[in-house]
Amino acid sequence: MKNTDEKLQESIEQGKFDPANLDNQAYRIVFDAIKKEPETQLHPHFSDRIINSIIKTAEQRAYKRDFIWLGAGIFVLMSVAIFTMLLTGFKLNSGAFKFIGNYGGLLVFAIFLIGLFQWIERKVLPHKSTV
Amino acid sequence: MVEDEALISRIIEGDMESFRRLIKQHERLVAHMVGRIVKNTEDREELCQDVFLKVYDKLKGFNFQSKLSTWIATIAYRHAINHIRKKKIPIDEPGEWEDFKEQFIADDNLEEELADKDLEEHVLVYINQLPVHYRSVLTMYHVDGMSYQEIGKITDMPEGTVKNYLFRARNLLKEKVKKYLGTEELR
Numbered sequence: 001m002k003n004t005d006e007k008l009q010e011s012i013e014q015g016k017f018d019p020a021n022l023d024n025q026a027y028r029i030v031f032d033a034i035k036k037e038p039e040t041q042l043h044p045h046f047s048d049r050i051i052n053s054i055i056k057t058a059e060q061r062a063y064k065r066d067f068i069w070l071g072a073g074i075f076v077l078m079s080v081a082i083f084t085m086l087l088t089g090f091k092l093n094s095g096a097f098k099f100i101g102n103y104g105g106l107l108v109f110a111i112f113l114i115g116l117f118q119w120i121e122r123k124v125l126p127h128k129s130t131v
Numbered sequence: 132m133v134e135d136e137a138l139i140s141r142i143i144e145g146d147m148e149s150f151r152r153l154i155k156q157h158e159r160l161v162a163h164m165v166g167r168i169v170k171n172t173e174d175r176e177e178l179c180q181d182v183f184l185k186v187y188d189k190l191k192g193f194n195f196q197s198k199l200s201t202w203i204a205t206i207a208y209r210h211a212i213n214h215i216r217k218k219k220i221p222i223d224e225p226g227e228w229e230d231f232k233e234q235f236i237a238d239d240n241l242e243e244e245l246a247d248k249d250l251e252e253h254v255l256v257y258i259n260q261l262p263v264h265y266r267s268v269l270t271m272y273h274v275d276g277m278s279y280q281e282i283g284k285i286t287d288m289p290e291g292t293v294k295n296y297l298f299r300a301r302n303l304l305k306e307k308v309k310k311y312l313g314t315e316e317l318r
Contacts, residue, residue: 005298006298009301023305030301030304033251034254034258034301034304035274036251037159037274038167040163041172042158042162047151047158050150050184054150
């Protein structure tokens with residue numbers, strides 16, 4: 001069985017109100033007040049802050065991933081080089097680099113070309129973004 | 132629901148403008164949830180921010196078993212509760228109902244502070260004196276318009292407990308107002 005207060009709360013919710021009753025009056029005041037939105041002061045750029053934080057985290061992750069790939073690439077390259085040297089019995093001597101001395105210009109051009117391709121890749125091609 | 136599905140898939144594809152829309156749609160709800168549990172105003176905004184970062188991270192796992200707002204409110208509620216637990220702020224669970232009620236009504240600490248405020252403002256201050264679960268349930272039901280079932284899902288409380296907390300919260304506030312009305316009549 002419902003007690004008086006439960007019945008009063010139900011009737012106030014249904015819009016029934018007896019102004020002569022003090023409990024009713026008090027409940028009416030309470031029901032009017034509790035519908036009021038509590039003060040919530042969020043920064044005017046609240047959503048910008050969150051989005052900036054997500055973008056920053058994603059960039060940091062991508063940077064970290066690039067480094068891991070670079071490290072893995074160097075490791076694989078070195079491993080293959082060592083393995084090949086062991087397999088072929090290759091001995092490092094100055095003669096191996098002598099012929100490059102005759103093509104100095106070509107070497108500079110090759111370095112320039114690789115640098116140019118890197119620059120084009122960074123600037124011109126669209127970047128894959130995680131966000 | 133269909134709108135939510137479209138919004139979520141755009142966010143997952145990386146559309147940050149859609150996520151901004153999601154934030155705008157739910158920031159008040161999250162602020163209510165956190166604001167009713169955490170009293171420290173400096174912590175509130177940071178916690179609200181954390182909630183949306185969590186929402187972004189977990190969005191791929193949202194399975195549409197509930198409304199998006201209920202899911203976000205659940206994350207906000209749990210995050211705020213964990214925060215006060217981590218900070219070792221005691222969650223004021225009311226003990227014996229009758230003893231607690233008597234103590235709550237008798238407490239006159241704020242009366243001087245409230246002297247020049249109107250009655251509605253009194254009630255808003257009294258709400259903040261209620262135990263944390265009471266004021267959360269009260270806000271979810273009356274301000275955010277949630278059902279008992281939704282509140283139960285968010286707080287992990289049985290529906291009966293939600294109804295009980297809601298009844299008790301309103302009852303405590305009524306007794307406070309009644310006491311105030313009584314003293315006003317005597318003046």
